[in-house]
Amino acid sequence: MRYTFKKILNELLKYKKEFITANIIAIIAVVVSTPAPLLMPLLVDEVLLKKTGFLTKHIDNLLGHQEAFVYILIVLFMTLSLRAIFFGLTIWHDYIFSKISKNITYKIRKDMLLHLSKLSLSEFESIGSGKISSLFLVDVATIETFLGMSISKLIVSVLTVLGVAIVLLLINWKLALFILLVNPFVVIVSKKFARKVSLYKKEENRTFEAFSEALSETLDLFWQIRASNQERNFIKRLFVKSEEIKNAGINFAYKSDVALRFSYLLFLGGFEIFRAASIFTVAYGELSIGLMLAIFGYLWVMMGPIQEILNIQYSYHNAKRALNRINQIFKMQQEPKYPHLKNPFKGSKTNSIRLKGVDFSYDNKNSILKDINIFIEKGKNIAIVGASGSGKTTLAQIMVGFYPLQKGELFYDEVNIKEIGLDVVRENIFLVLQTPLLFNSTIRFNLTLGKDMDDKMIWEALKIAQLKDIISSFESGLDTQVGKNGVKLSGGQRQRMSIARMILQDPNIIILDESTSALDIHTEESLFVALKEILKEKTVIIIAHRLSTIKQADYIYMLEDGQVIEEGTKEELISLEGKFAKHIGE
Numbered sequence: 135m136r137y138t139f140k141k142i143l144n145e146l147l148k149y150k151k152e153f154i155t156a157n158i159i160a161i162i163a164v165v166v167s168t169p170a171p172l173l174m175p176l177l178v179d180e181v182l183l184k185k186t187g188f189l190t191k192h193i194d195n196l197l198g199h200q201e202a203f204v205y206i207l208i209v210l211f212m213t214l215s216l217r218a219i220f221f222g223l224t225i226w227h228d229y230i231f232s233k234i235s236k237n238i239t240y241k242i243r244k245d246m247l248l249h250l251s252k253l254s255l256s257e258f259e260s261i262g263s264g265k266i267s268s269l270f271l272v273d274v275a276t277i278e279t280f281l282g283m284s285i286s287k288l289i290v291s292v293l294t295v296l297g298v299a300i301v302l303l304l305i306n307w308k309l310a311l312f313i314l315l316v317n318p319f320v321v322i323v324s325k326k327f328a329r330k331v332s333l334y335k336k337e338e339n340r341t342f343e344a345f346s347e348a349l350s351e352t353l354d355l356f357w358q359i360r361a362s363n364q365e366r367n368f369i370k371r372l373f374v375k376s377e378e379i380k381n382a383g384i385n386f387a388y389k390s391d392v393a394l395r396f397s398y399l400l401f402l403g404g405f406e407i408f409r410a411a412s413i414f415t416v417a418y419g420e421l422s423i424g425l426m427l428a429i430f431g432y433l434w435v436m437m438g439p440i441q442e443i444l445n446i447q448y449s450y451h452n453a454k455r456a457l458n459r460i461n462q463i464f465k466m467q468q469e470p471k472y473p474h475l476k477n478p479f480k481g482s483k484t485n486s487i488r489l490k491g492v493d494f495s496y497d498n499k500n501s502i503l504k505d506i507n508i509f510i511e512k513g514k515n516i517a518i519v520g521a522s523g524s525g526k527t528t529l530a531q532i533m534v535g536f537y538p539l540q541k542g543e544l545f546y547d548e549v550n551i552k553e554i555g556l557d558v559v560r561e562n563i564f565l566v567l568q569t570p571l572l573f574n575s576t577i578r579f580n581l582t583l584g585k586d587m588d589d590k591m592i593w594e595a596l597k598i599a600q601l602k603d604i605i606s607s608f609e610s611g612l613d614t615q616v617g618k619n620g621v622k623l624s625g626g627q628r629q630r631m632s633i634a635r636m637i638l639q640d641p642n643i644i645i646l647d648e649s650t651s652a653l654d655i656h657t658e659e660s661l662f663v664a665l666k667e668i669l670k671e672k673t674v675i676i677i678a679h680r681l682s683t684i685k686q687a688d689y690i691y692m693l694e695d696g697q698v699i700e701e702g703t704k705e706e707l708i709s710l711e712g713k714f715a716k717h718i719g720e
């Protein structure tokens with residue numbers, strides 16, 4: 135998918151009824167407002183210079199001959215009414231358009247979010263959250279400005295220019311042609327400036343993005359930074375980025391200002407030339423003084439819309455760049471979409487897993503897993519051991535379908551993952567992460583993730599996870615806030631929170647990736663005793679460094695450099711002594 139102006143136009147056409155209504159309103163508004171500047175100047179001819187004419191003749195027909203002030207009052211009233219109607223209609227028109235444009239940008243944001251939510255993990259790891267948020271905030275807003283103000287104004291502006299052109303042609307076609315032919319030059323020259331300005335805008339956006347990237351990283355890693363006493367360096371880095379924003383901003387602000395003023399100057403120059411031409415036409419007897427004044431008025435009326443059209447060009451260039459940037463999101467690869475053909479998890483308490491010839495690499499260069507062949511029987515507890523960096527976590531993530539397989543096959547109850555669907559797999563296999571991160575919310579939310587759950591169930595899960603005593607000692611209990619990433623809980627408490635979440639989800643298959651590494655041996659022991667009932671009935675994969683953690687494993691795989699180098703029961707492996715001890719901390 136990609137967002138283009140064509141696609142946006144198609145979105146716009148979904149609001150056909152509103153769009154047509156708004157355009158009809160625009161046409162009426164222009165028709166109503168166009169004669170307004172003509173009326174008063176006609177009185178100059180008809181009342182001051184005493185030539186009989188259109189207005190006085192009609193008023194005389196209706197009311198009989200009148201004093202001068204009656205003509206003036208009537209015409210004043212007509213002019214003011216026309217202007218008031220125009221005012222009301224444009225407000226209505228702007229309202230409809232801003233509603234349409236907000237709906238469209240809402241849809242763009244929604245599509246971006248949807249795409250992000252299905253992004254493959256490897257793409258996700260390569261982008262910064264600062265960049266993404268600047269796309270959502272700055273760039274979508276740029277498009278919104280363009281849509282909201284520009285499109286609605288474009289129609290009124292073009293119609294106004296057209297209306298004025300027609301009136302000018304009716305008043306004096308030679309003078310009108312002169313004005314209408316010279317005017318486009320003003321527009322074209324100004325357009326050249328518009329392109330330049332949008333380049334500076336791009337630079338300003340880039341610096342903004344770099345700043346927001348650095349800022350969010352600094353905030354995310356604040357603890358780390360403080361621990362290594364590096365605040366000053368990081369703040370300095372942010373100062374530099376702020377300064378870049380400032381400089382790019384100044385550059386953009388003053389240069390765009392110069393360009394805008396220059397185009398205004400051009401316009402004013404044109405304005406004076408047209409006035410001179412009008413006086414010239416009067417001098418040669420082809421135009422009355424009243425009509426000349428009317429032309430002065432129309433020049434003024436034209437000025438607004440033409441400036442508006444120029445602004446739309448600036449806005450258009452900005453929006454085009456914003457669209458390109460937003461499309462960076464849509465270019466990012468999503469994870470594969472597997473169809474929901476079979477569901478081996480449904481109706482069964484637990485399932486087997488088979489990995490067949492699985493190879494994996496994060497970067498398509500360094501292979502992390504090499505030809506992994508593992509079969510884990512239904513309901514068995516197995517363990518994976520191996521040195522740090524040997525690929526255990528990677529293997530666990532492959533088993534949950536976090537990363538698509540590059541080579542080999544993955545089966546649950548002998549059904550290929552490609553026939554099950556990643557969402558179904560993740561619903562039924564729970565991977566307790568090595569370093570679980572928590573939401574900056576309550577304990578309750580972190581356990582239920584917003585699902586409606588009975589407090590009794592939650593406490594039951596906390597009891598098994600060996601957290602009941604601690605959490606019931608908190609003043610707010612389940613409603614205690616855990617802080618950013620769960621910092622208000624200890625590492626071991628966070629691990630147990632994740633285990634409690636697993637208990638509540640009640641998955642068919644459980645993978646514990648060093649999920650008890652932060653616990654003391656005693657707490658770990660109590661935890662496994664309490665978990666016994668739950669683990670007994672399920673396929674469980676435990677990844678660990680400690681012998682105590684894998685005590686109840688039926689079978690053990692030993693991983694080295696992404697390869698299974700040994701496998702067997704605990705007794706069999708212990709007999710290997712040296713090799714086993716290398717991978718186990720005891």
Ligand SMILES: Nc1ncnc2c1ncn2[C@@H]1O[C@H](COP(=O)(O)OP(=O)(O)OP(=O)(O)O)[C@@H](O)[C@H]1O
Nearest residue numbers: 259496502520521522523524525526527528529568
């Ligand atoms: N997201 C990633 N992107 C790129 N490379 C990665 C990524 N995650 C891990 N790796 C690399 O893959 C290799 C295996 O990492 P993995 O996390 O699977 O090891 P591990 O056995 O779980 O180690 P530990 O015992 O320290 O948790 C490492 O060399 C690591 O550099």
Ligand SMILES: [Mg+2]
Nearest residue numbers: 526527528568
């Ligand atoms: Mg690991």
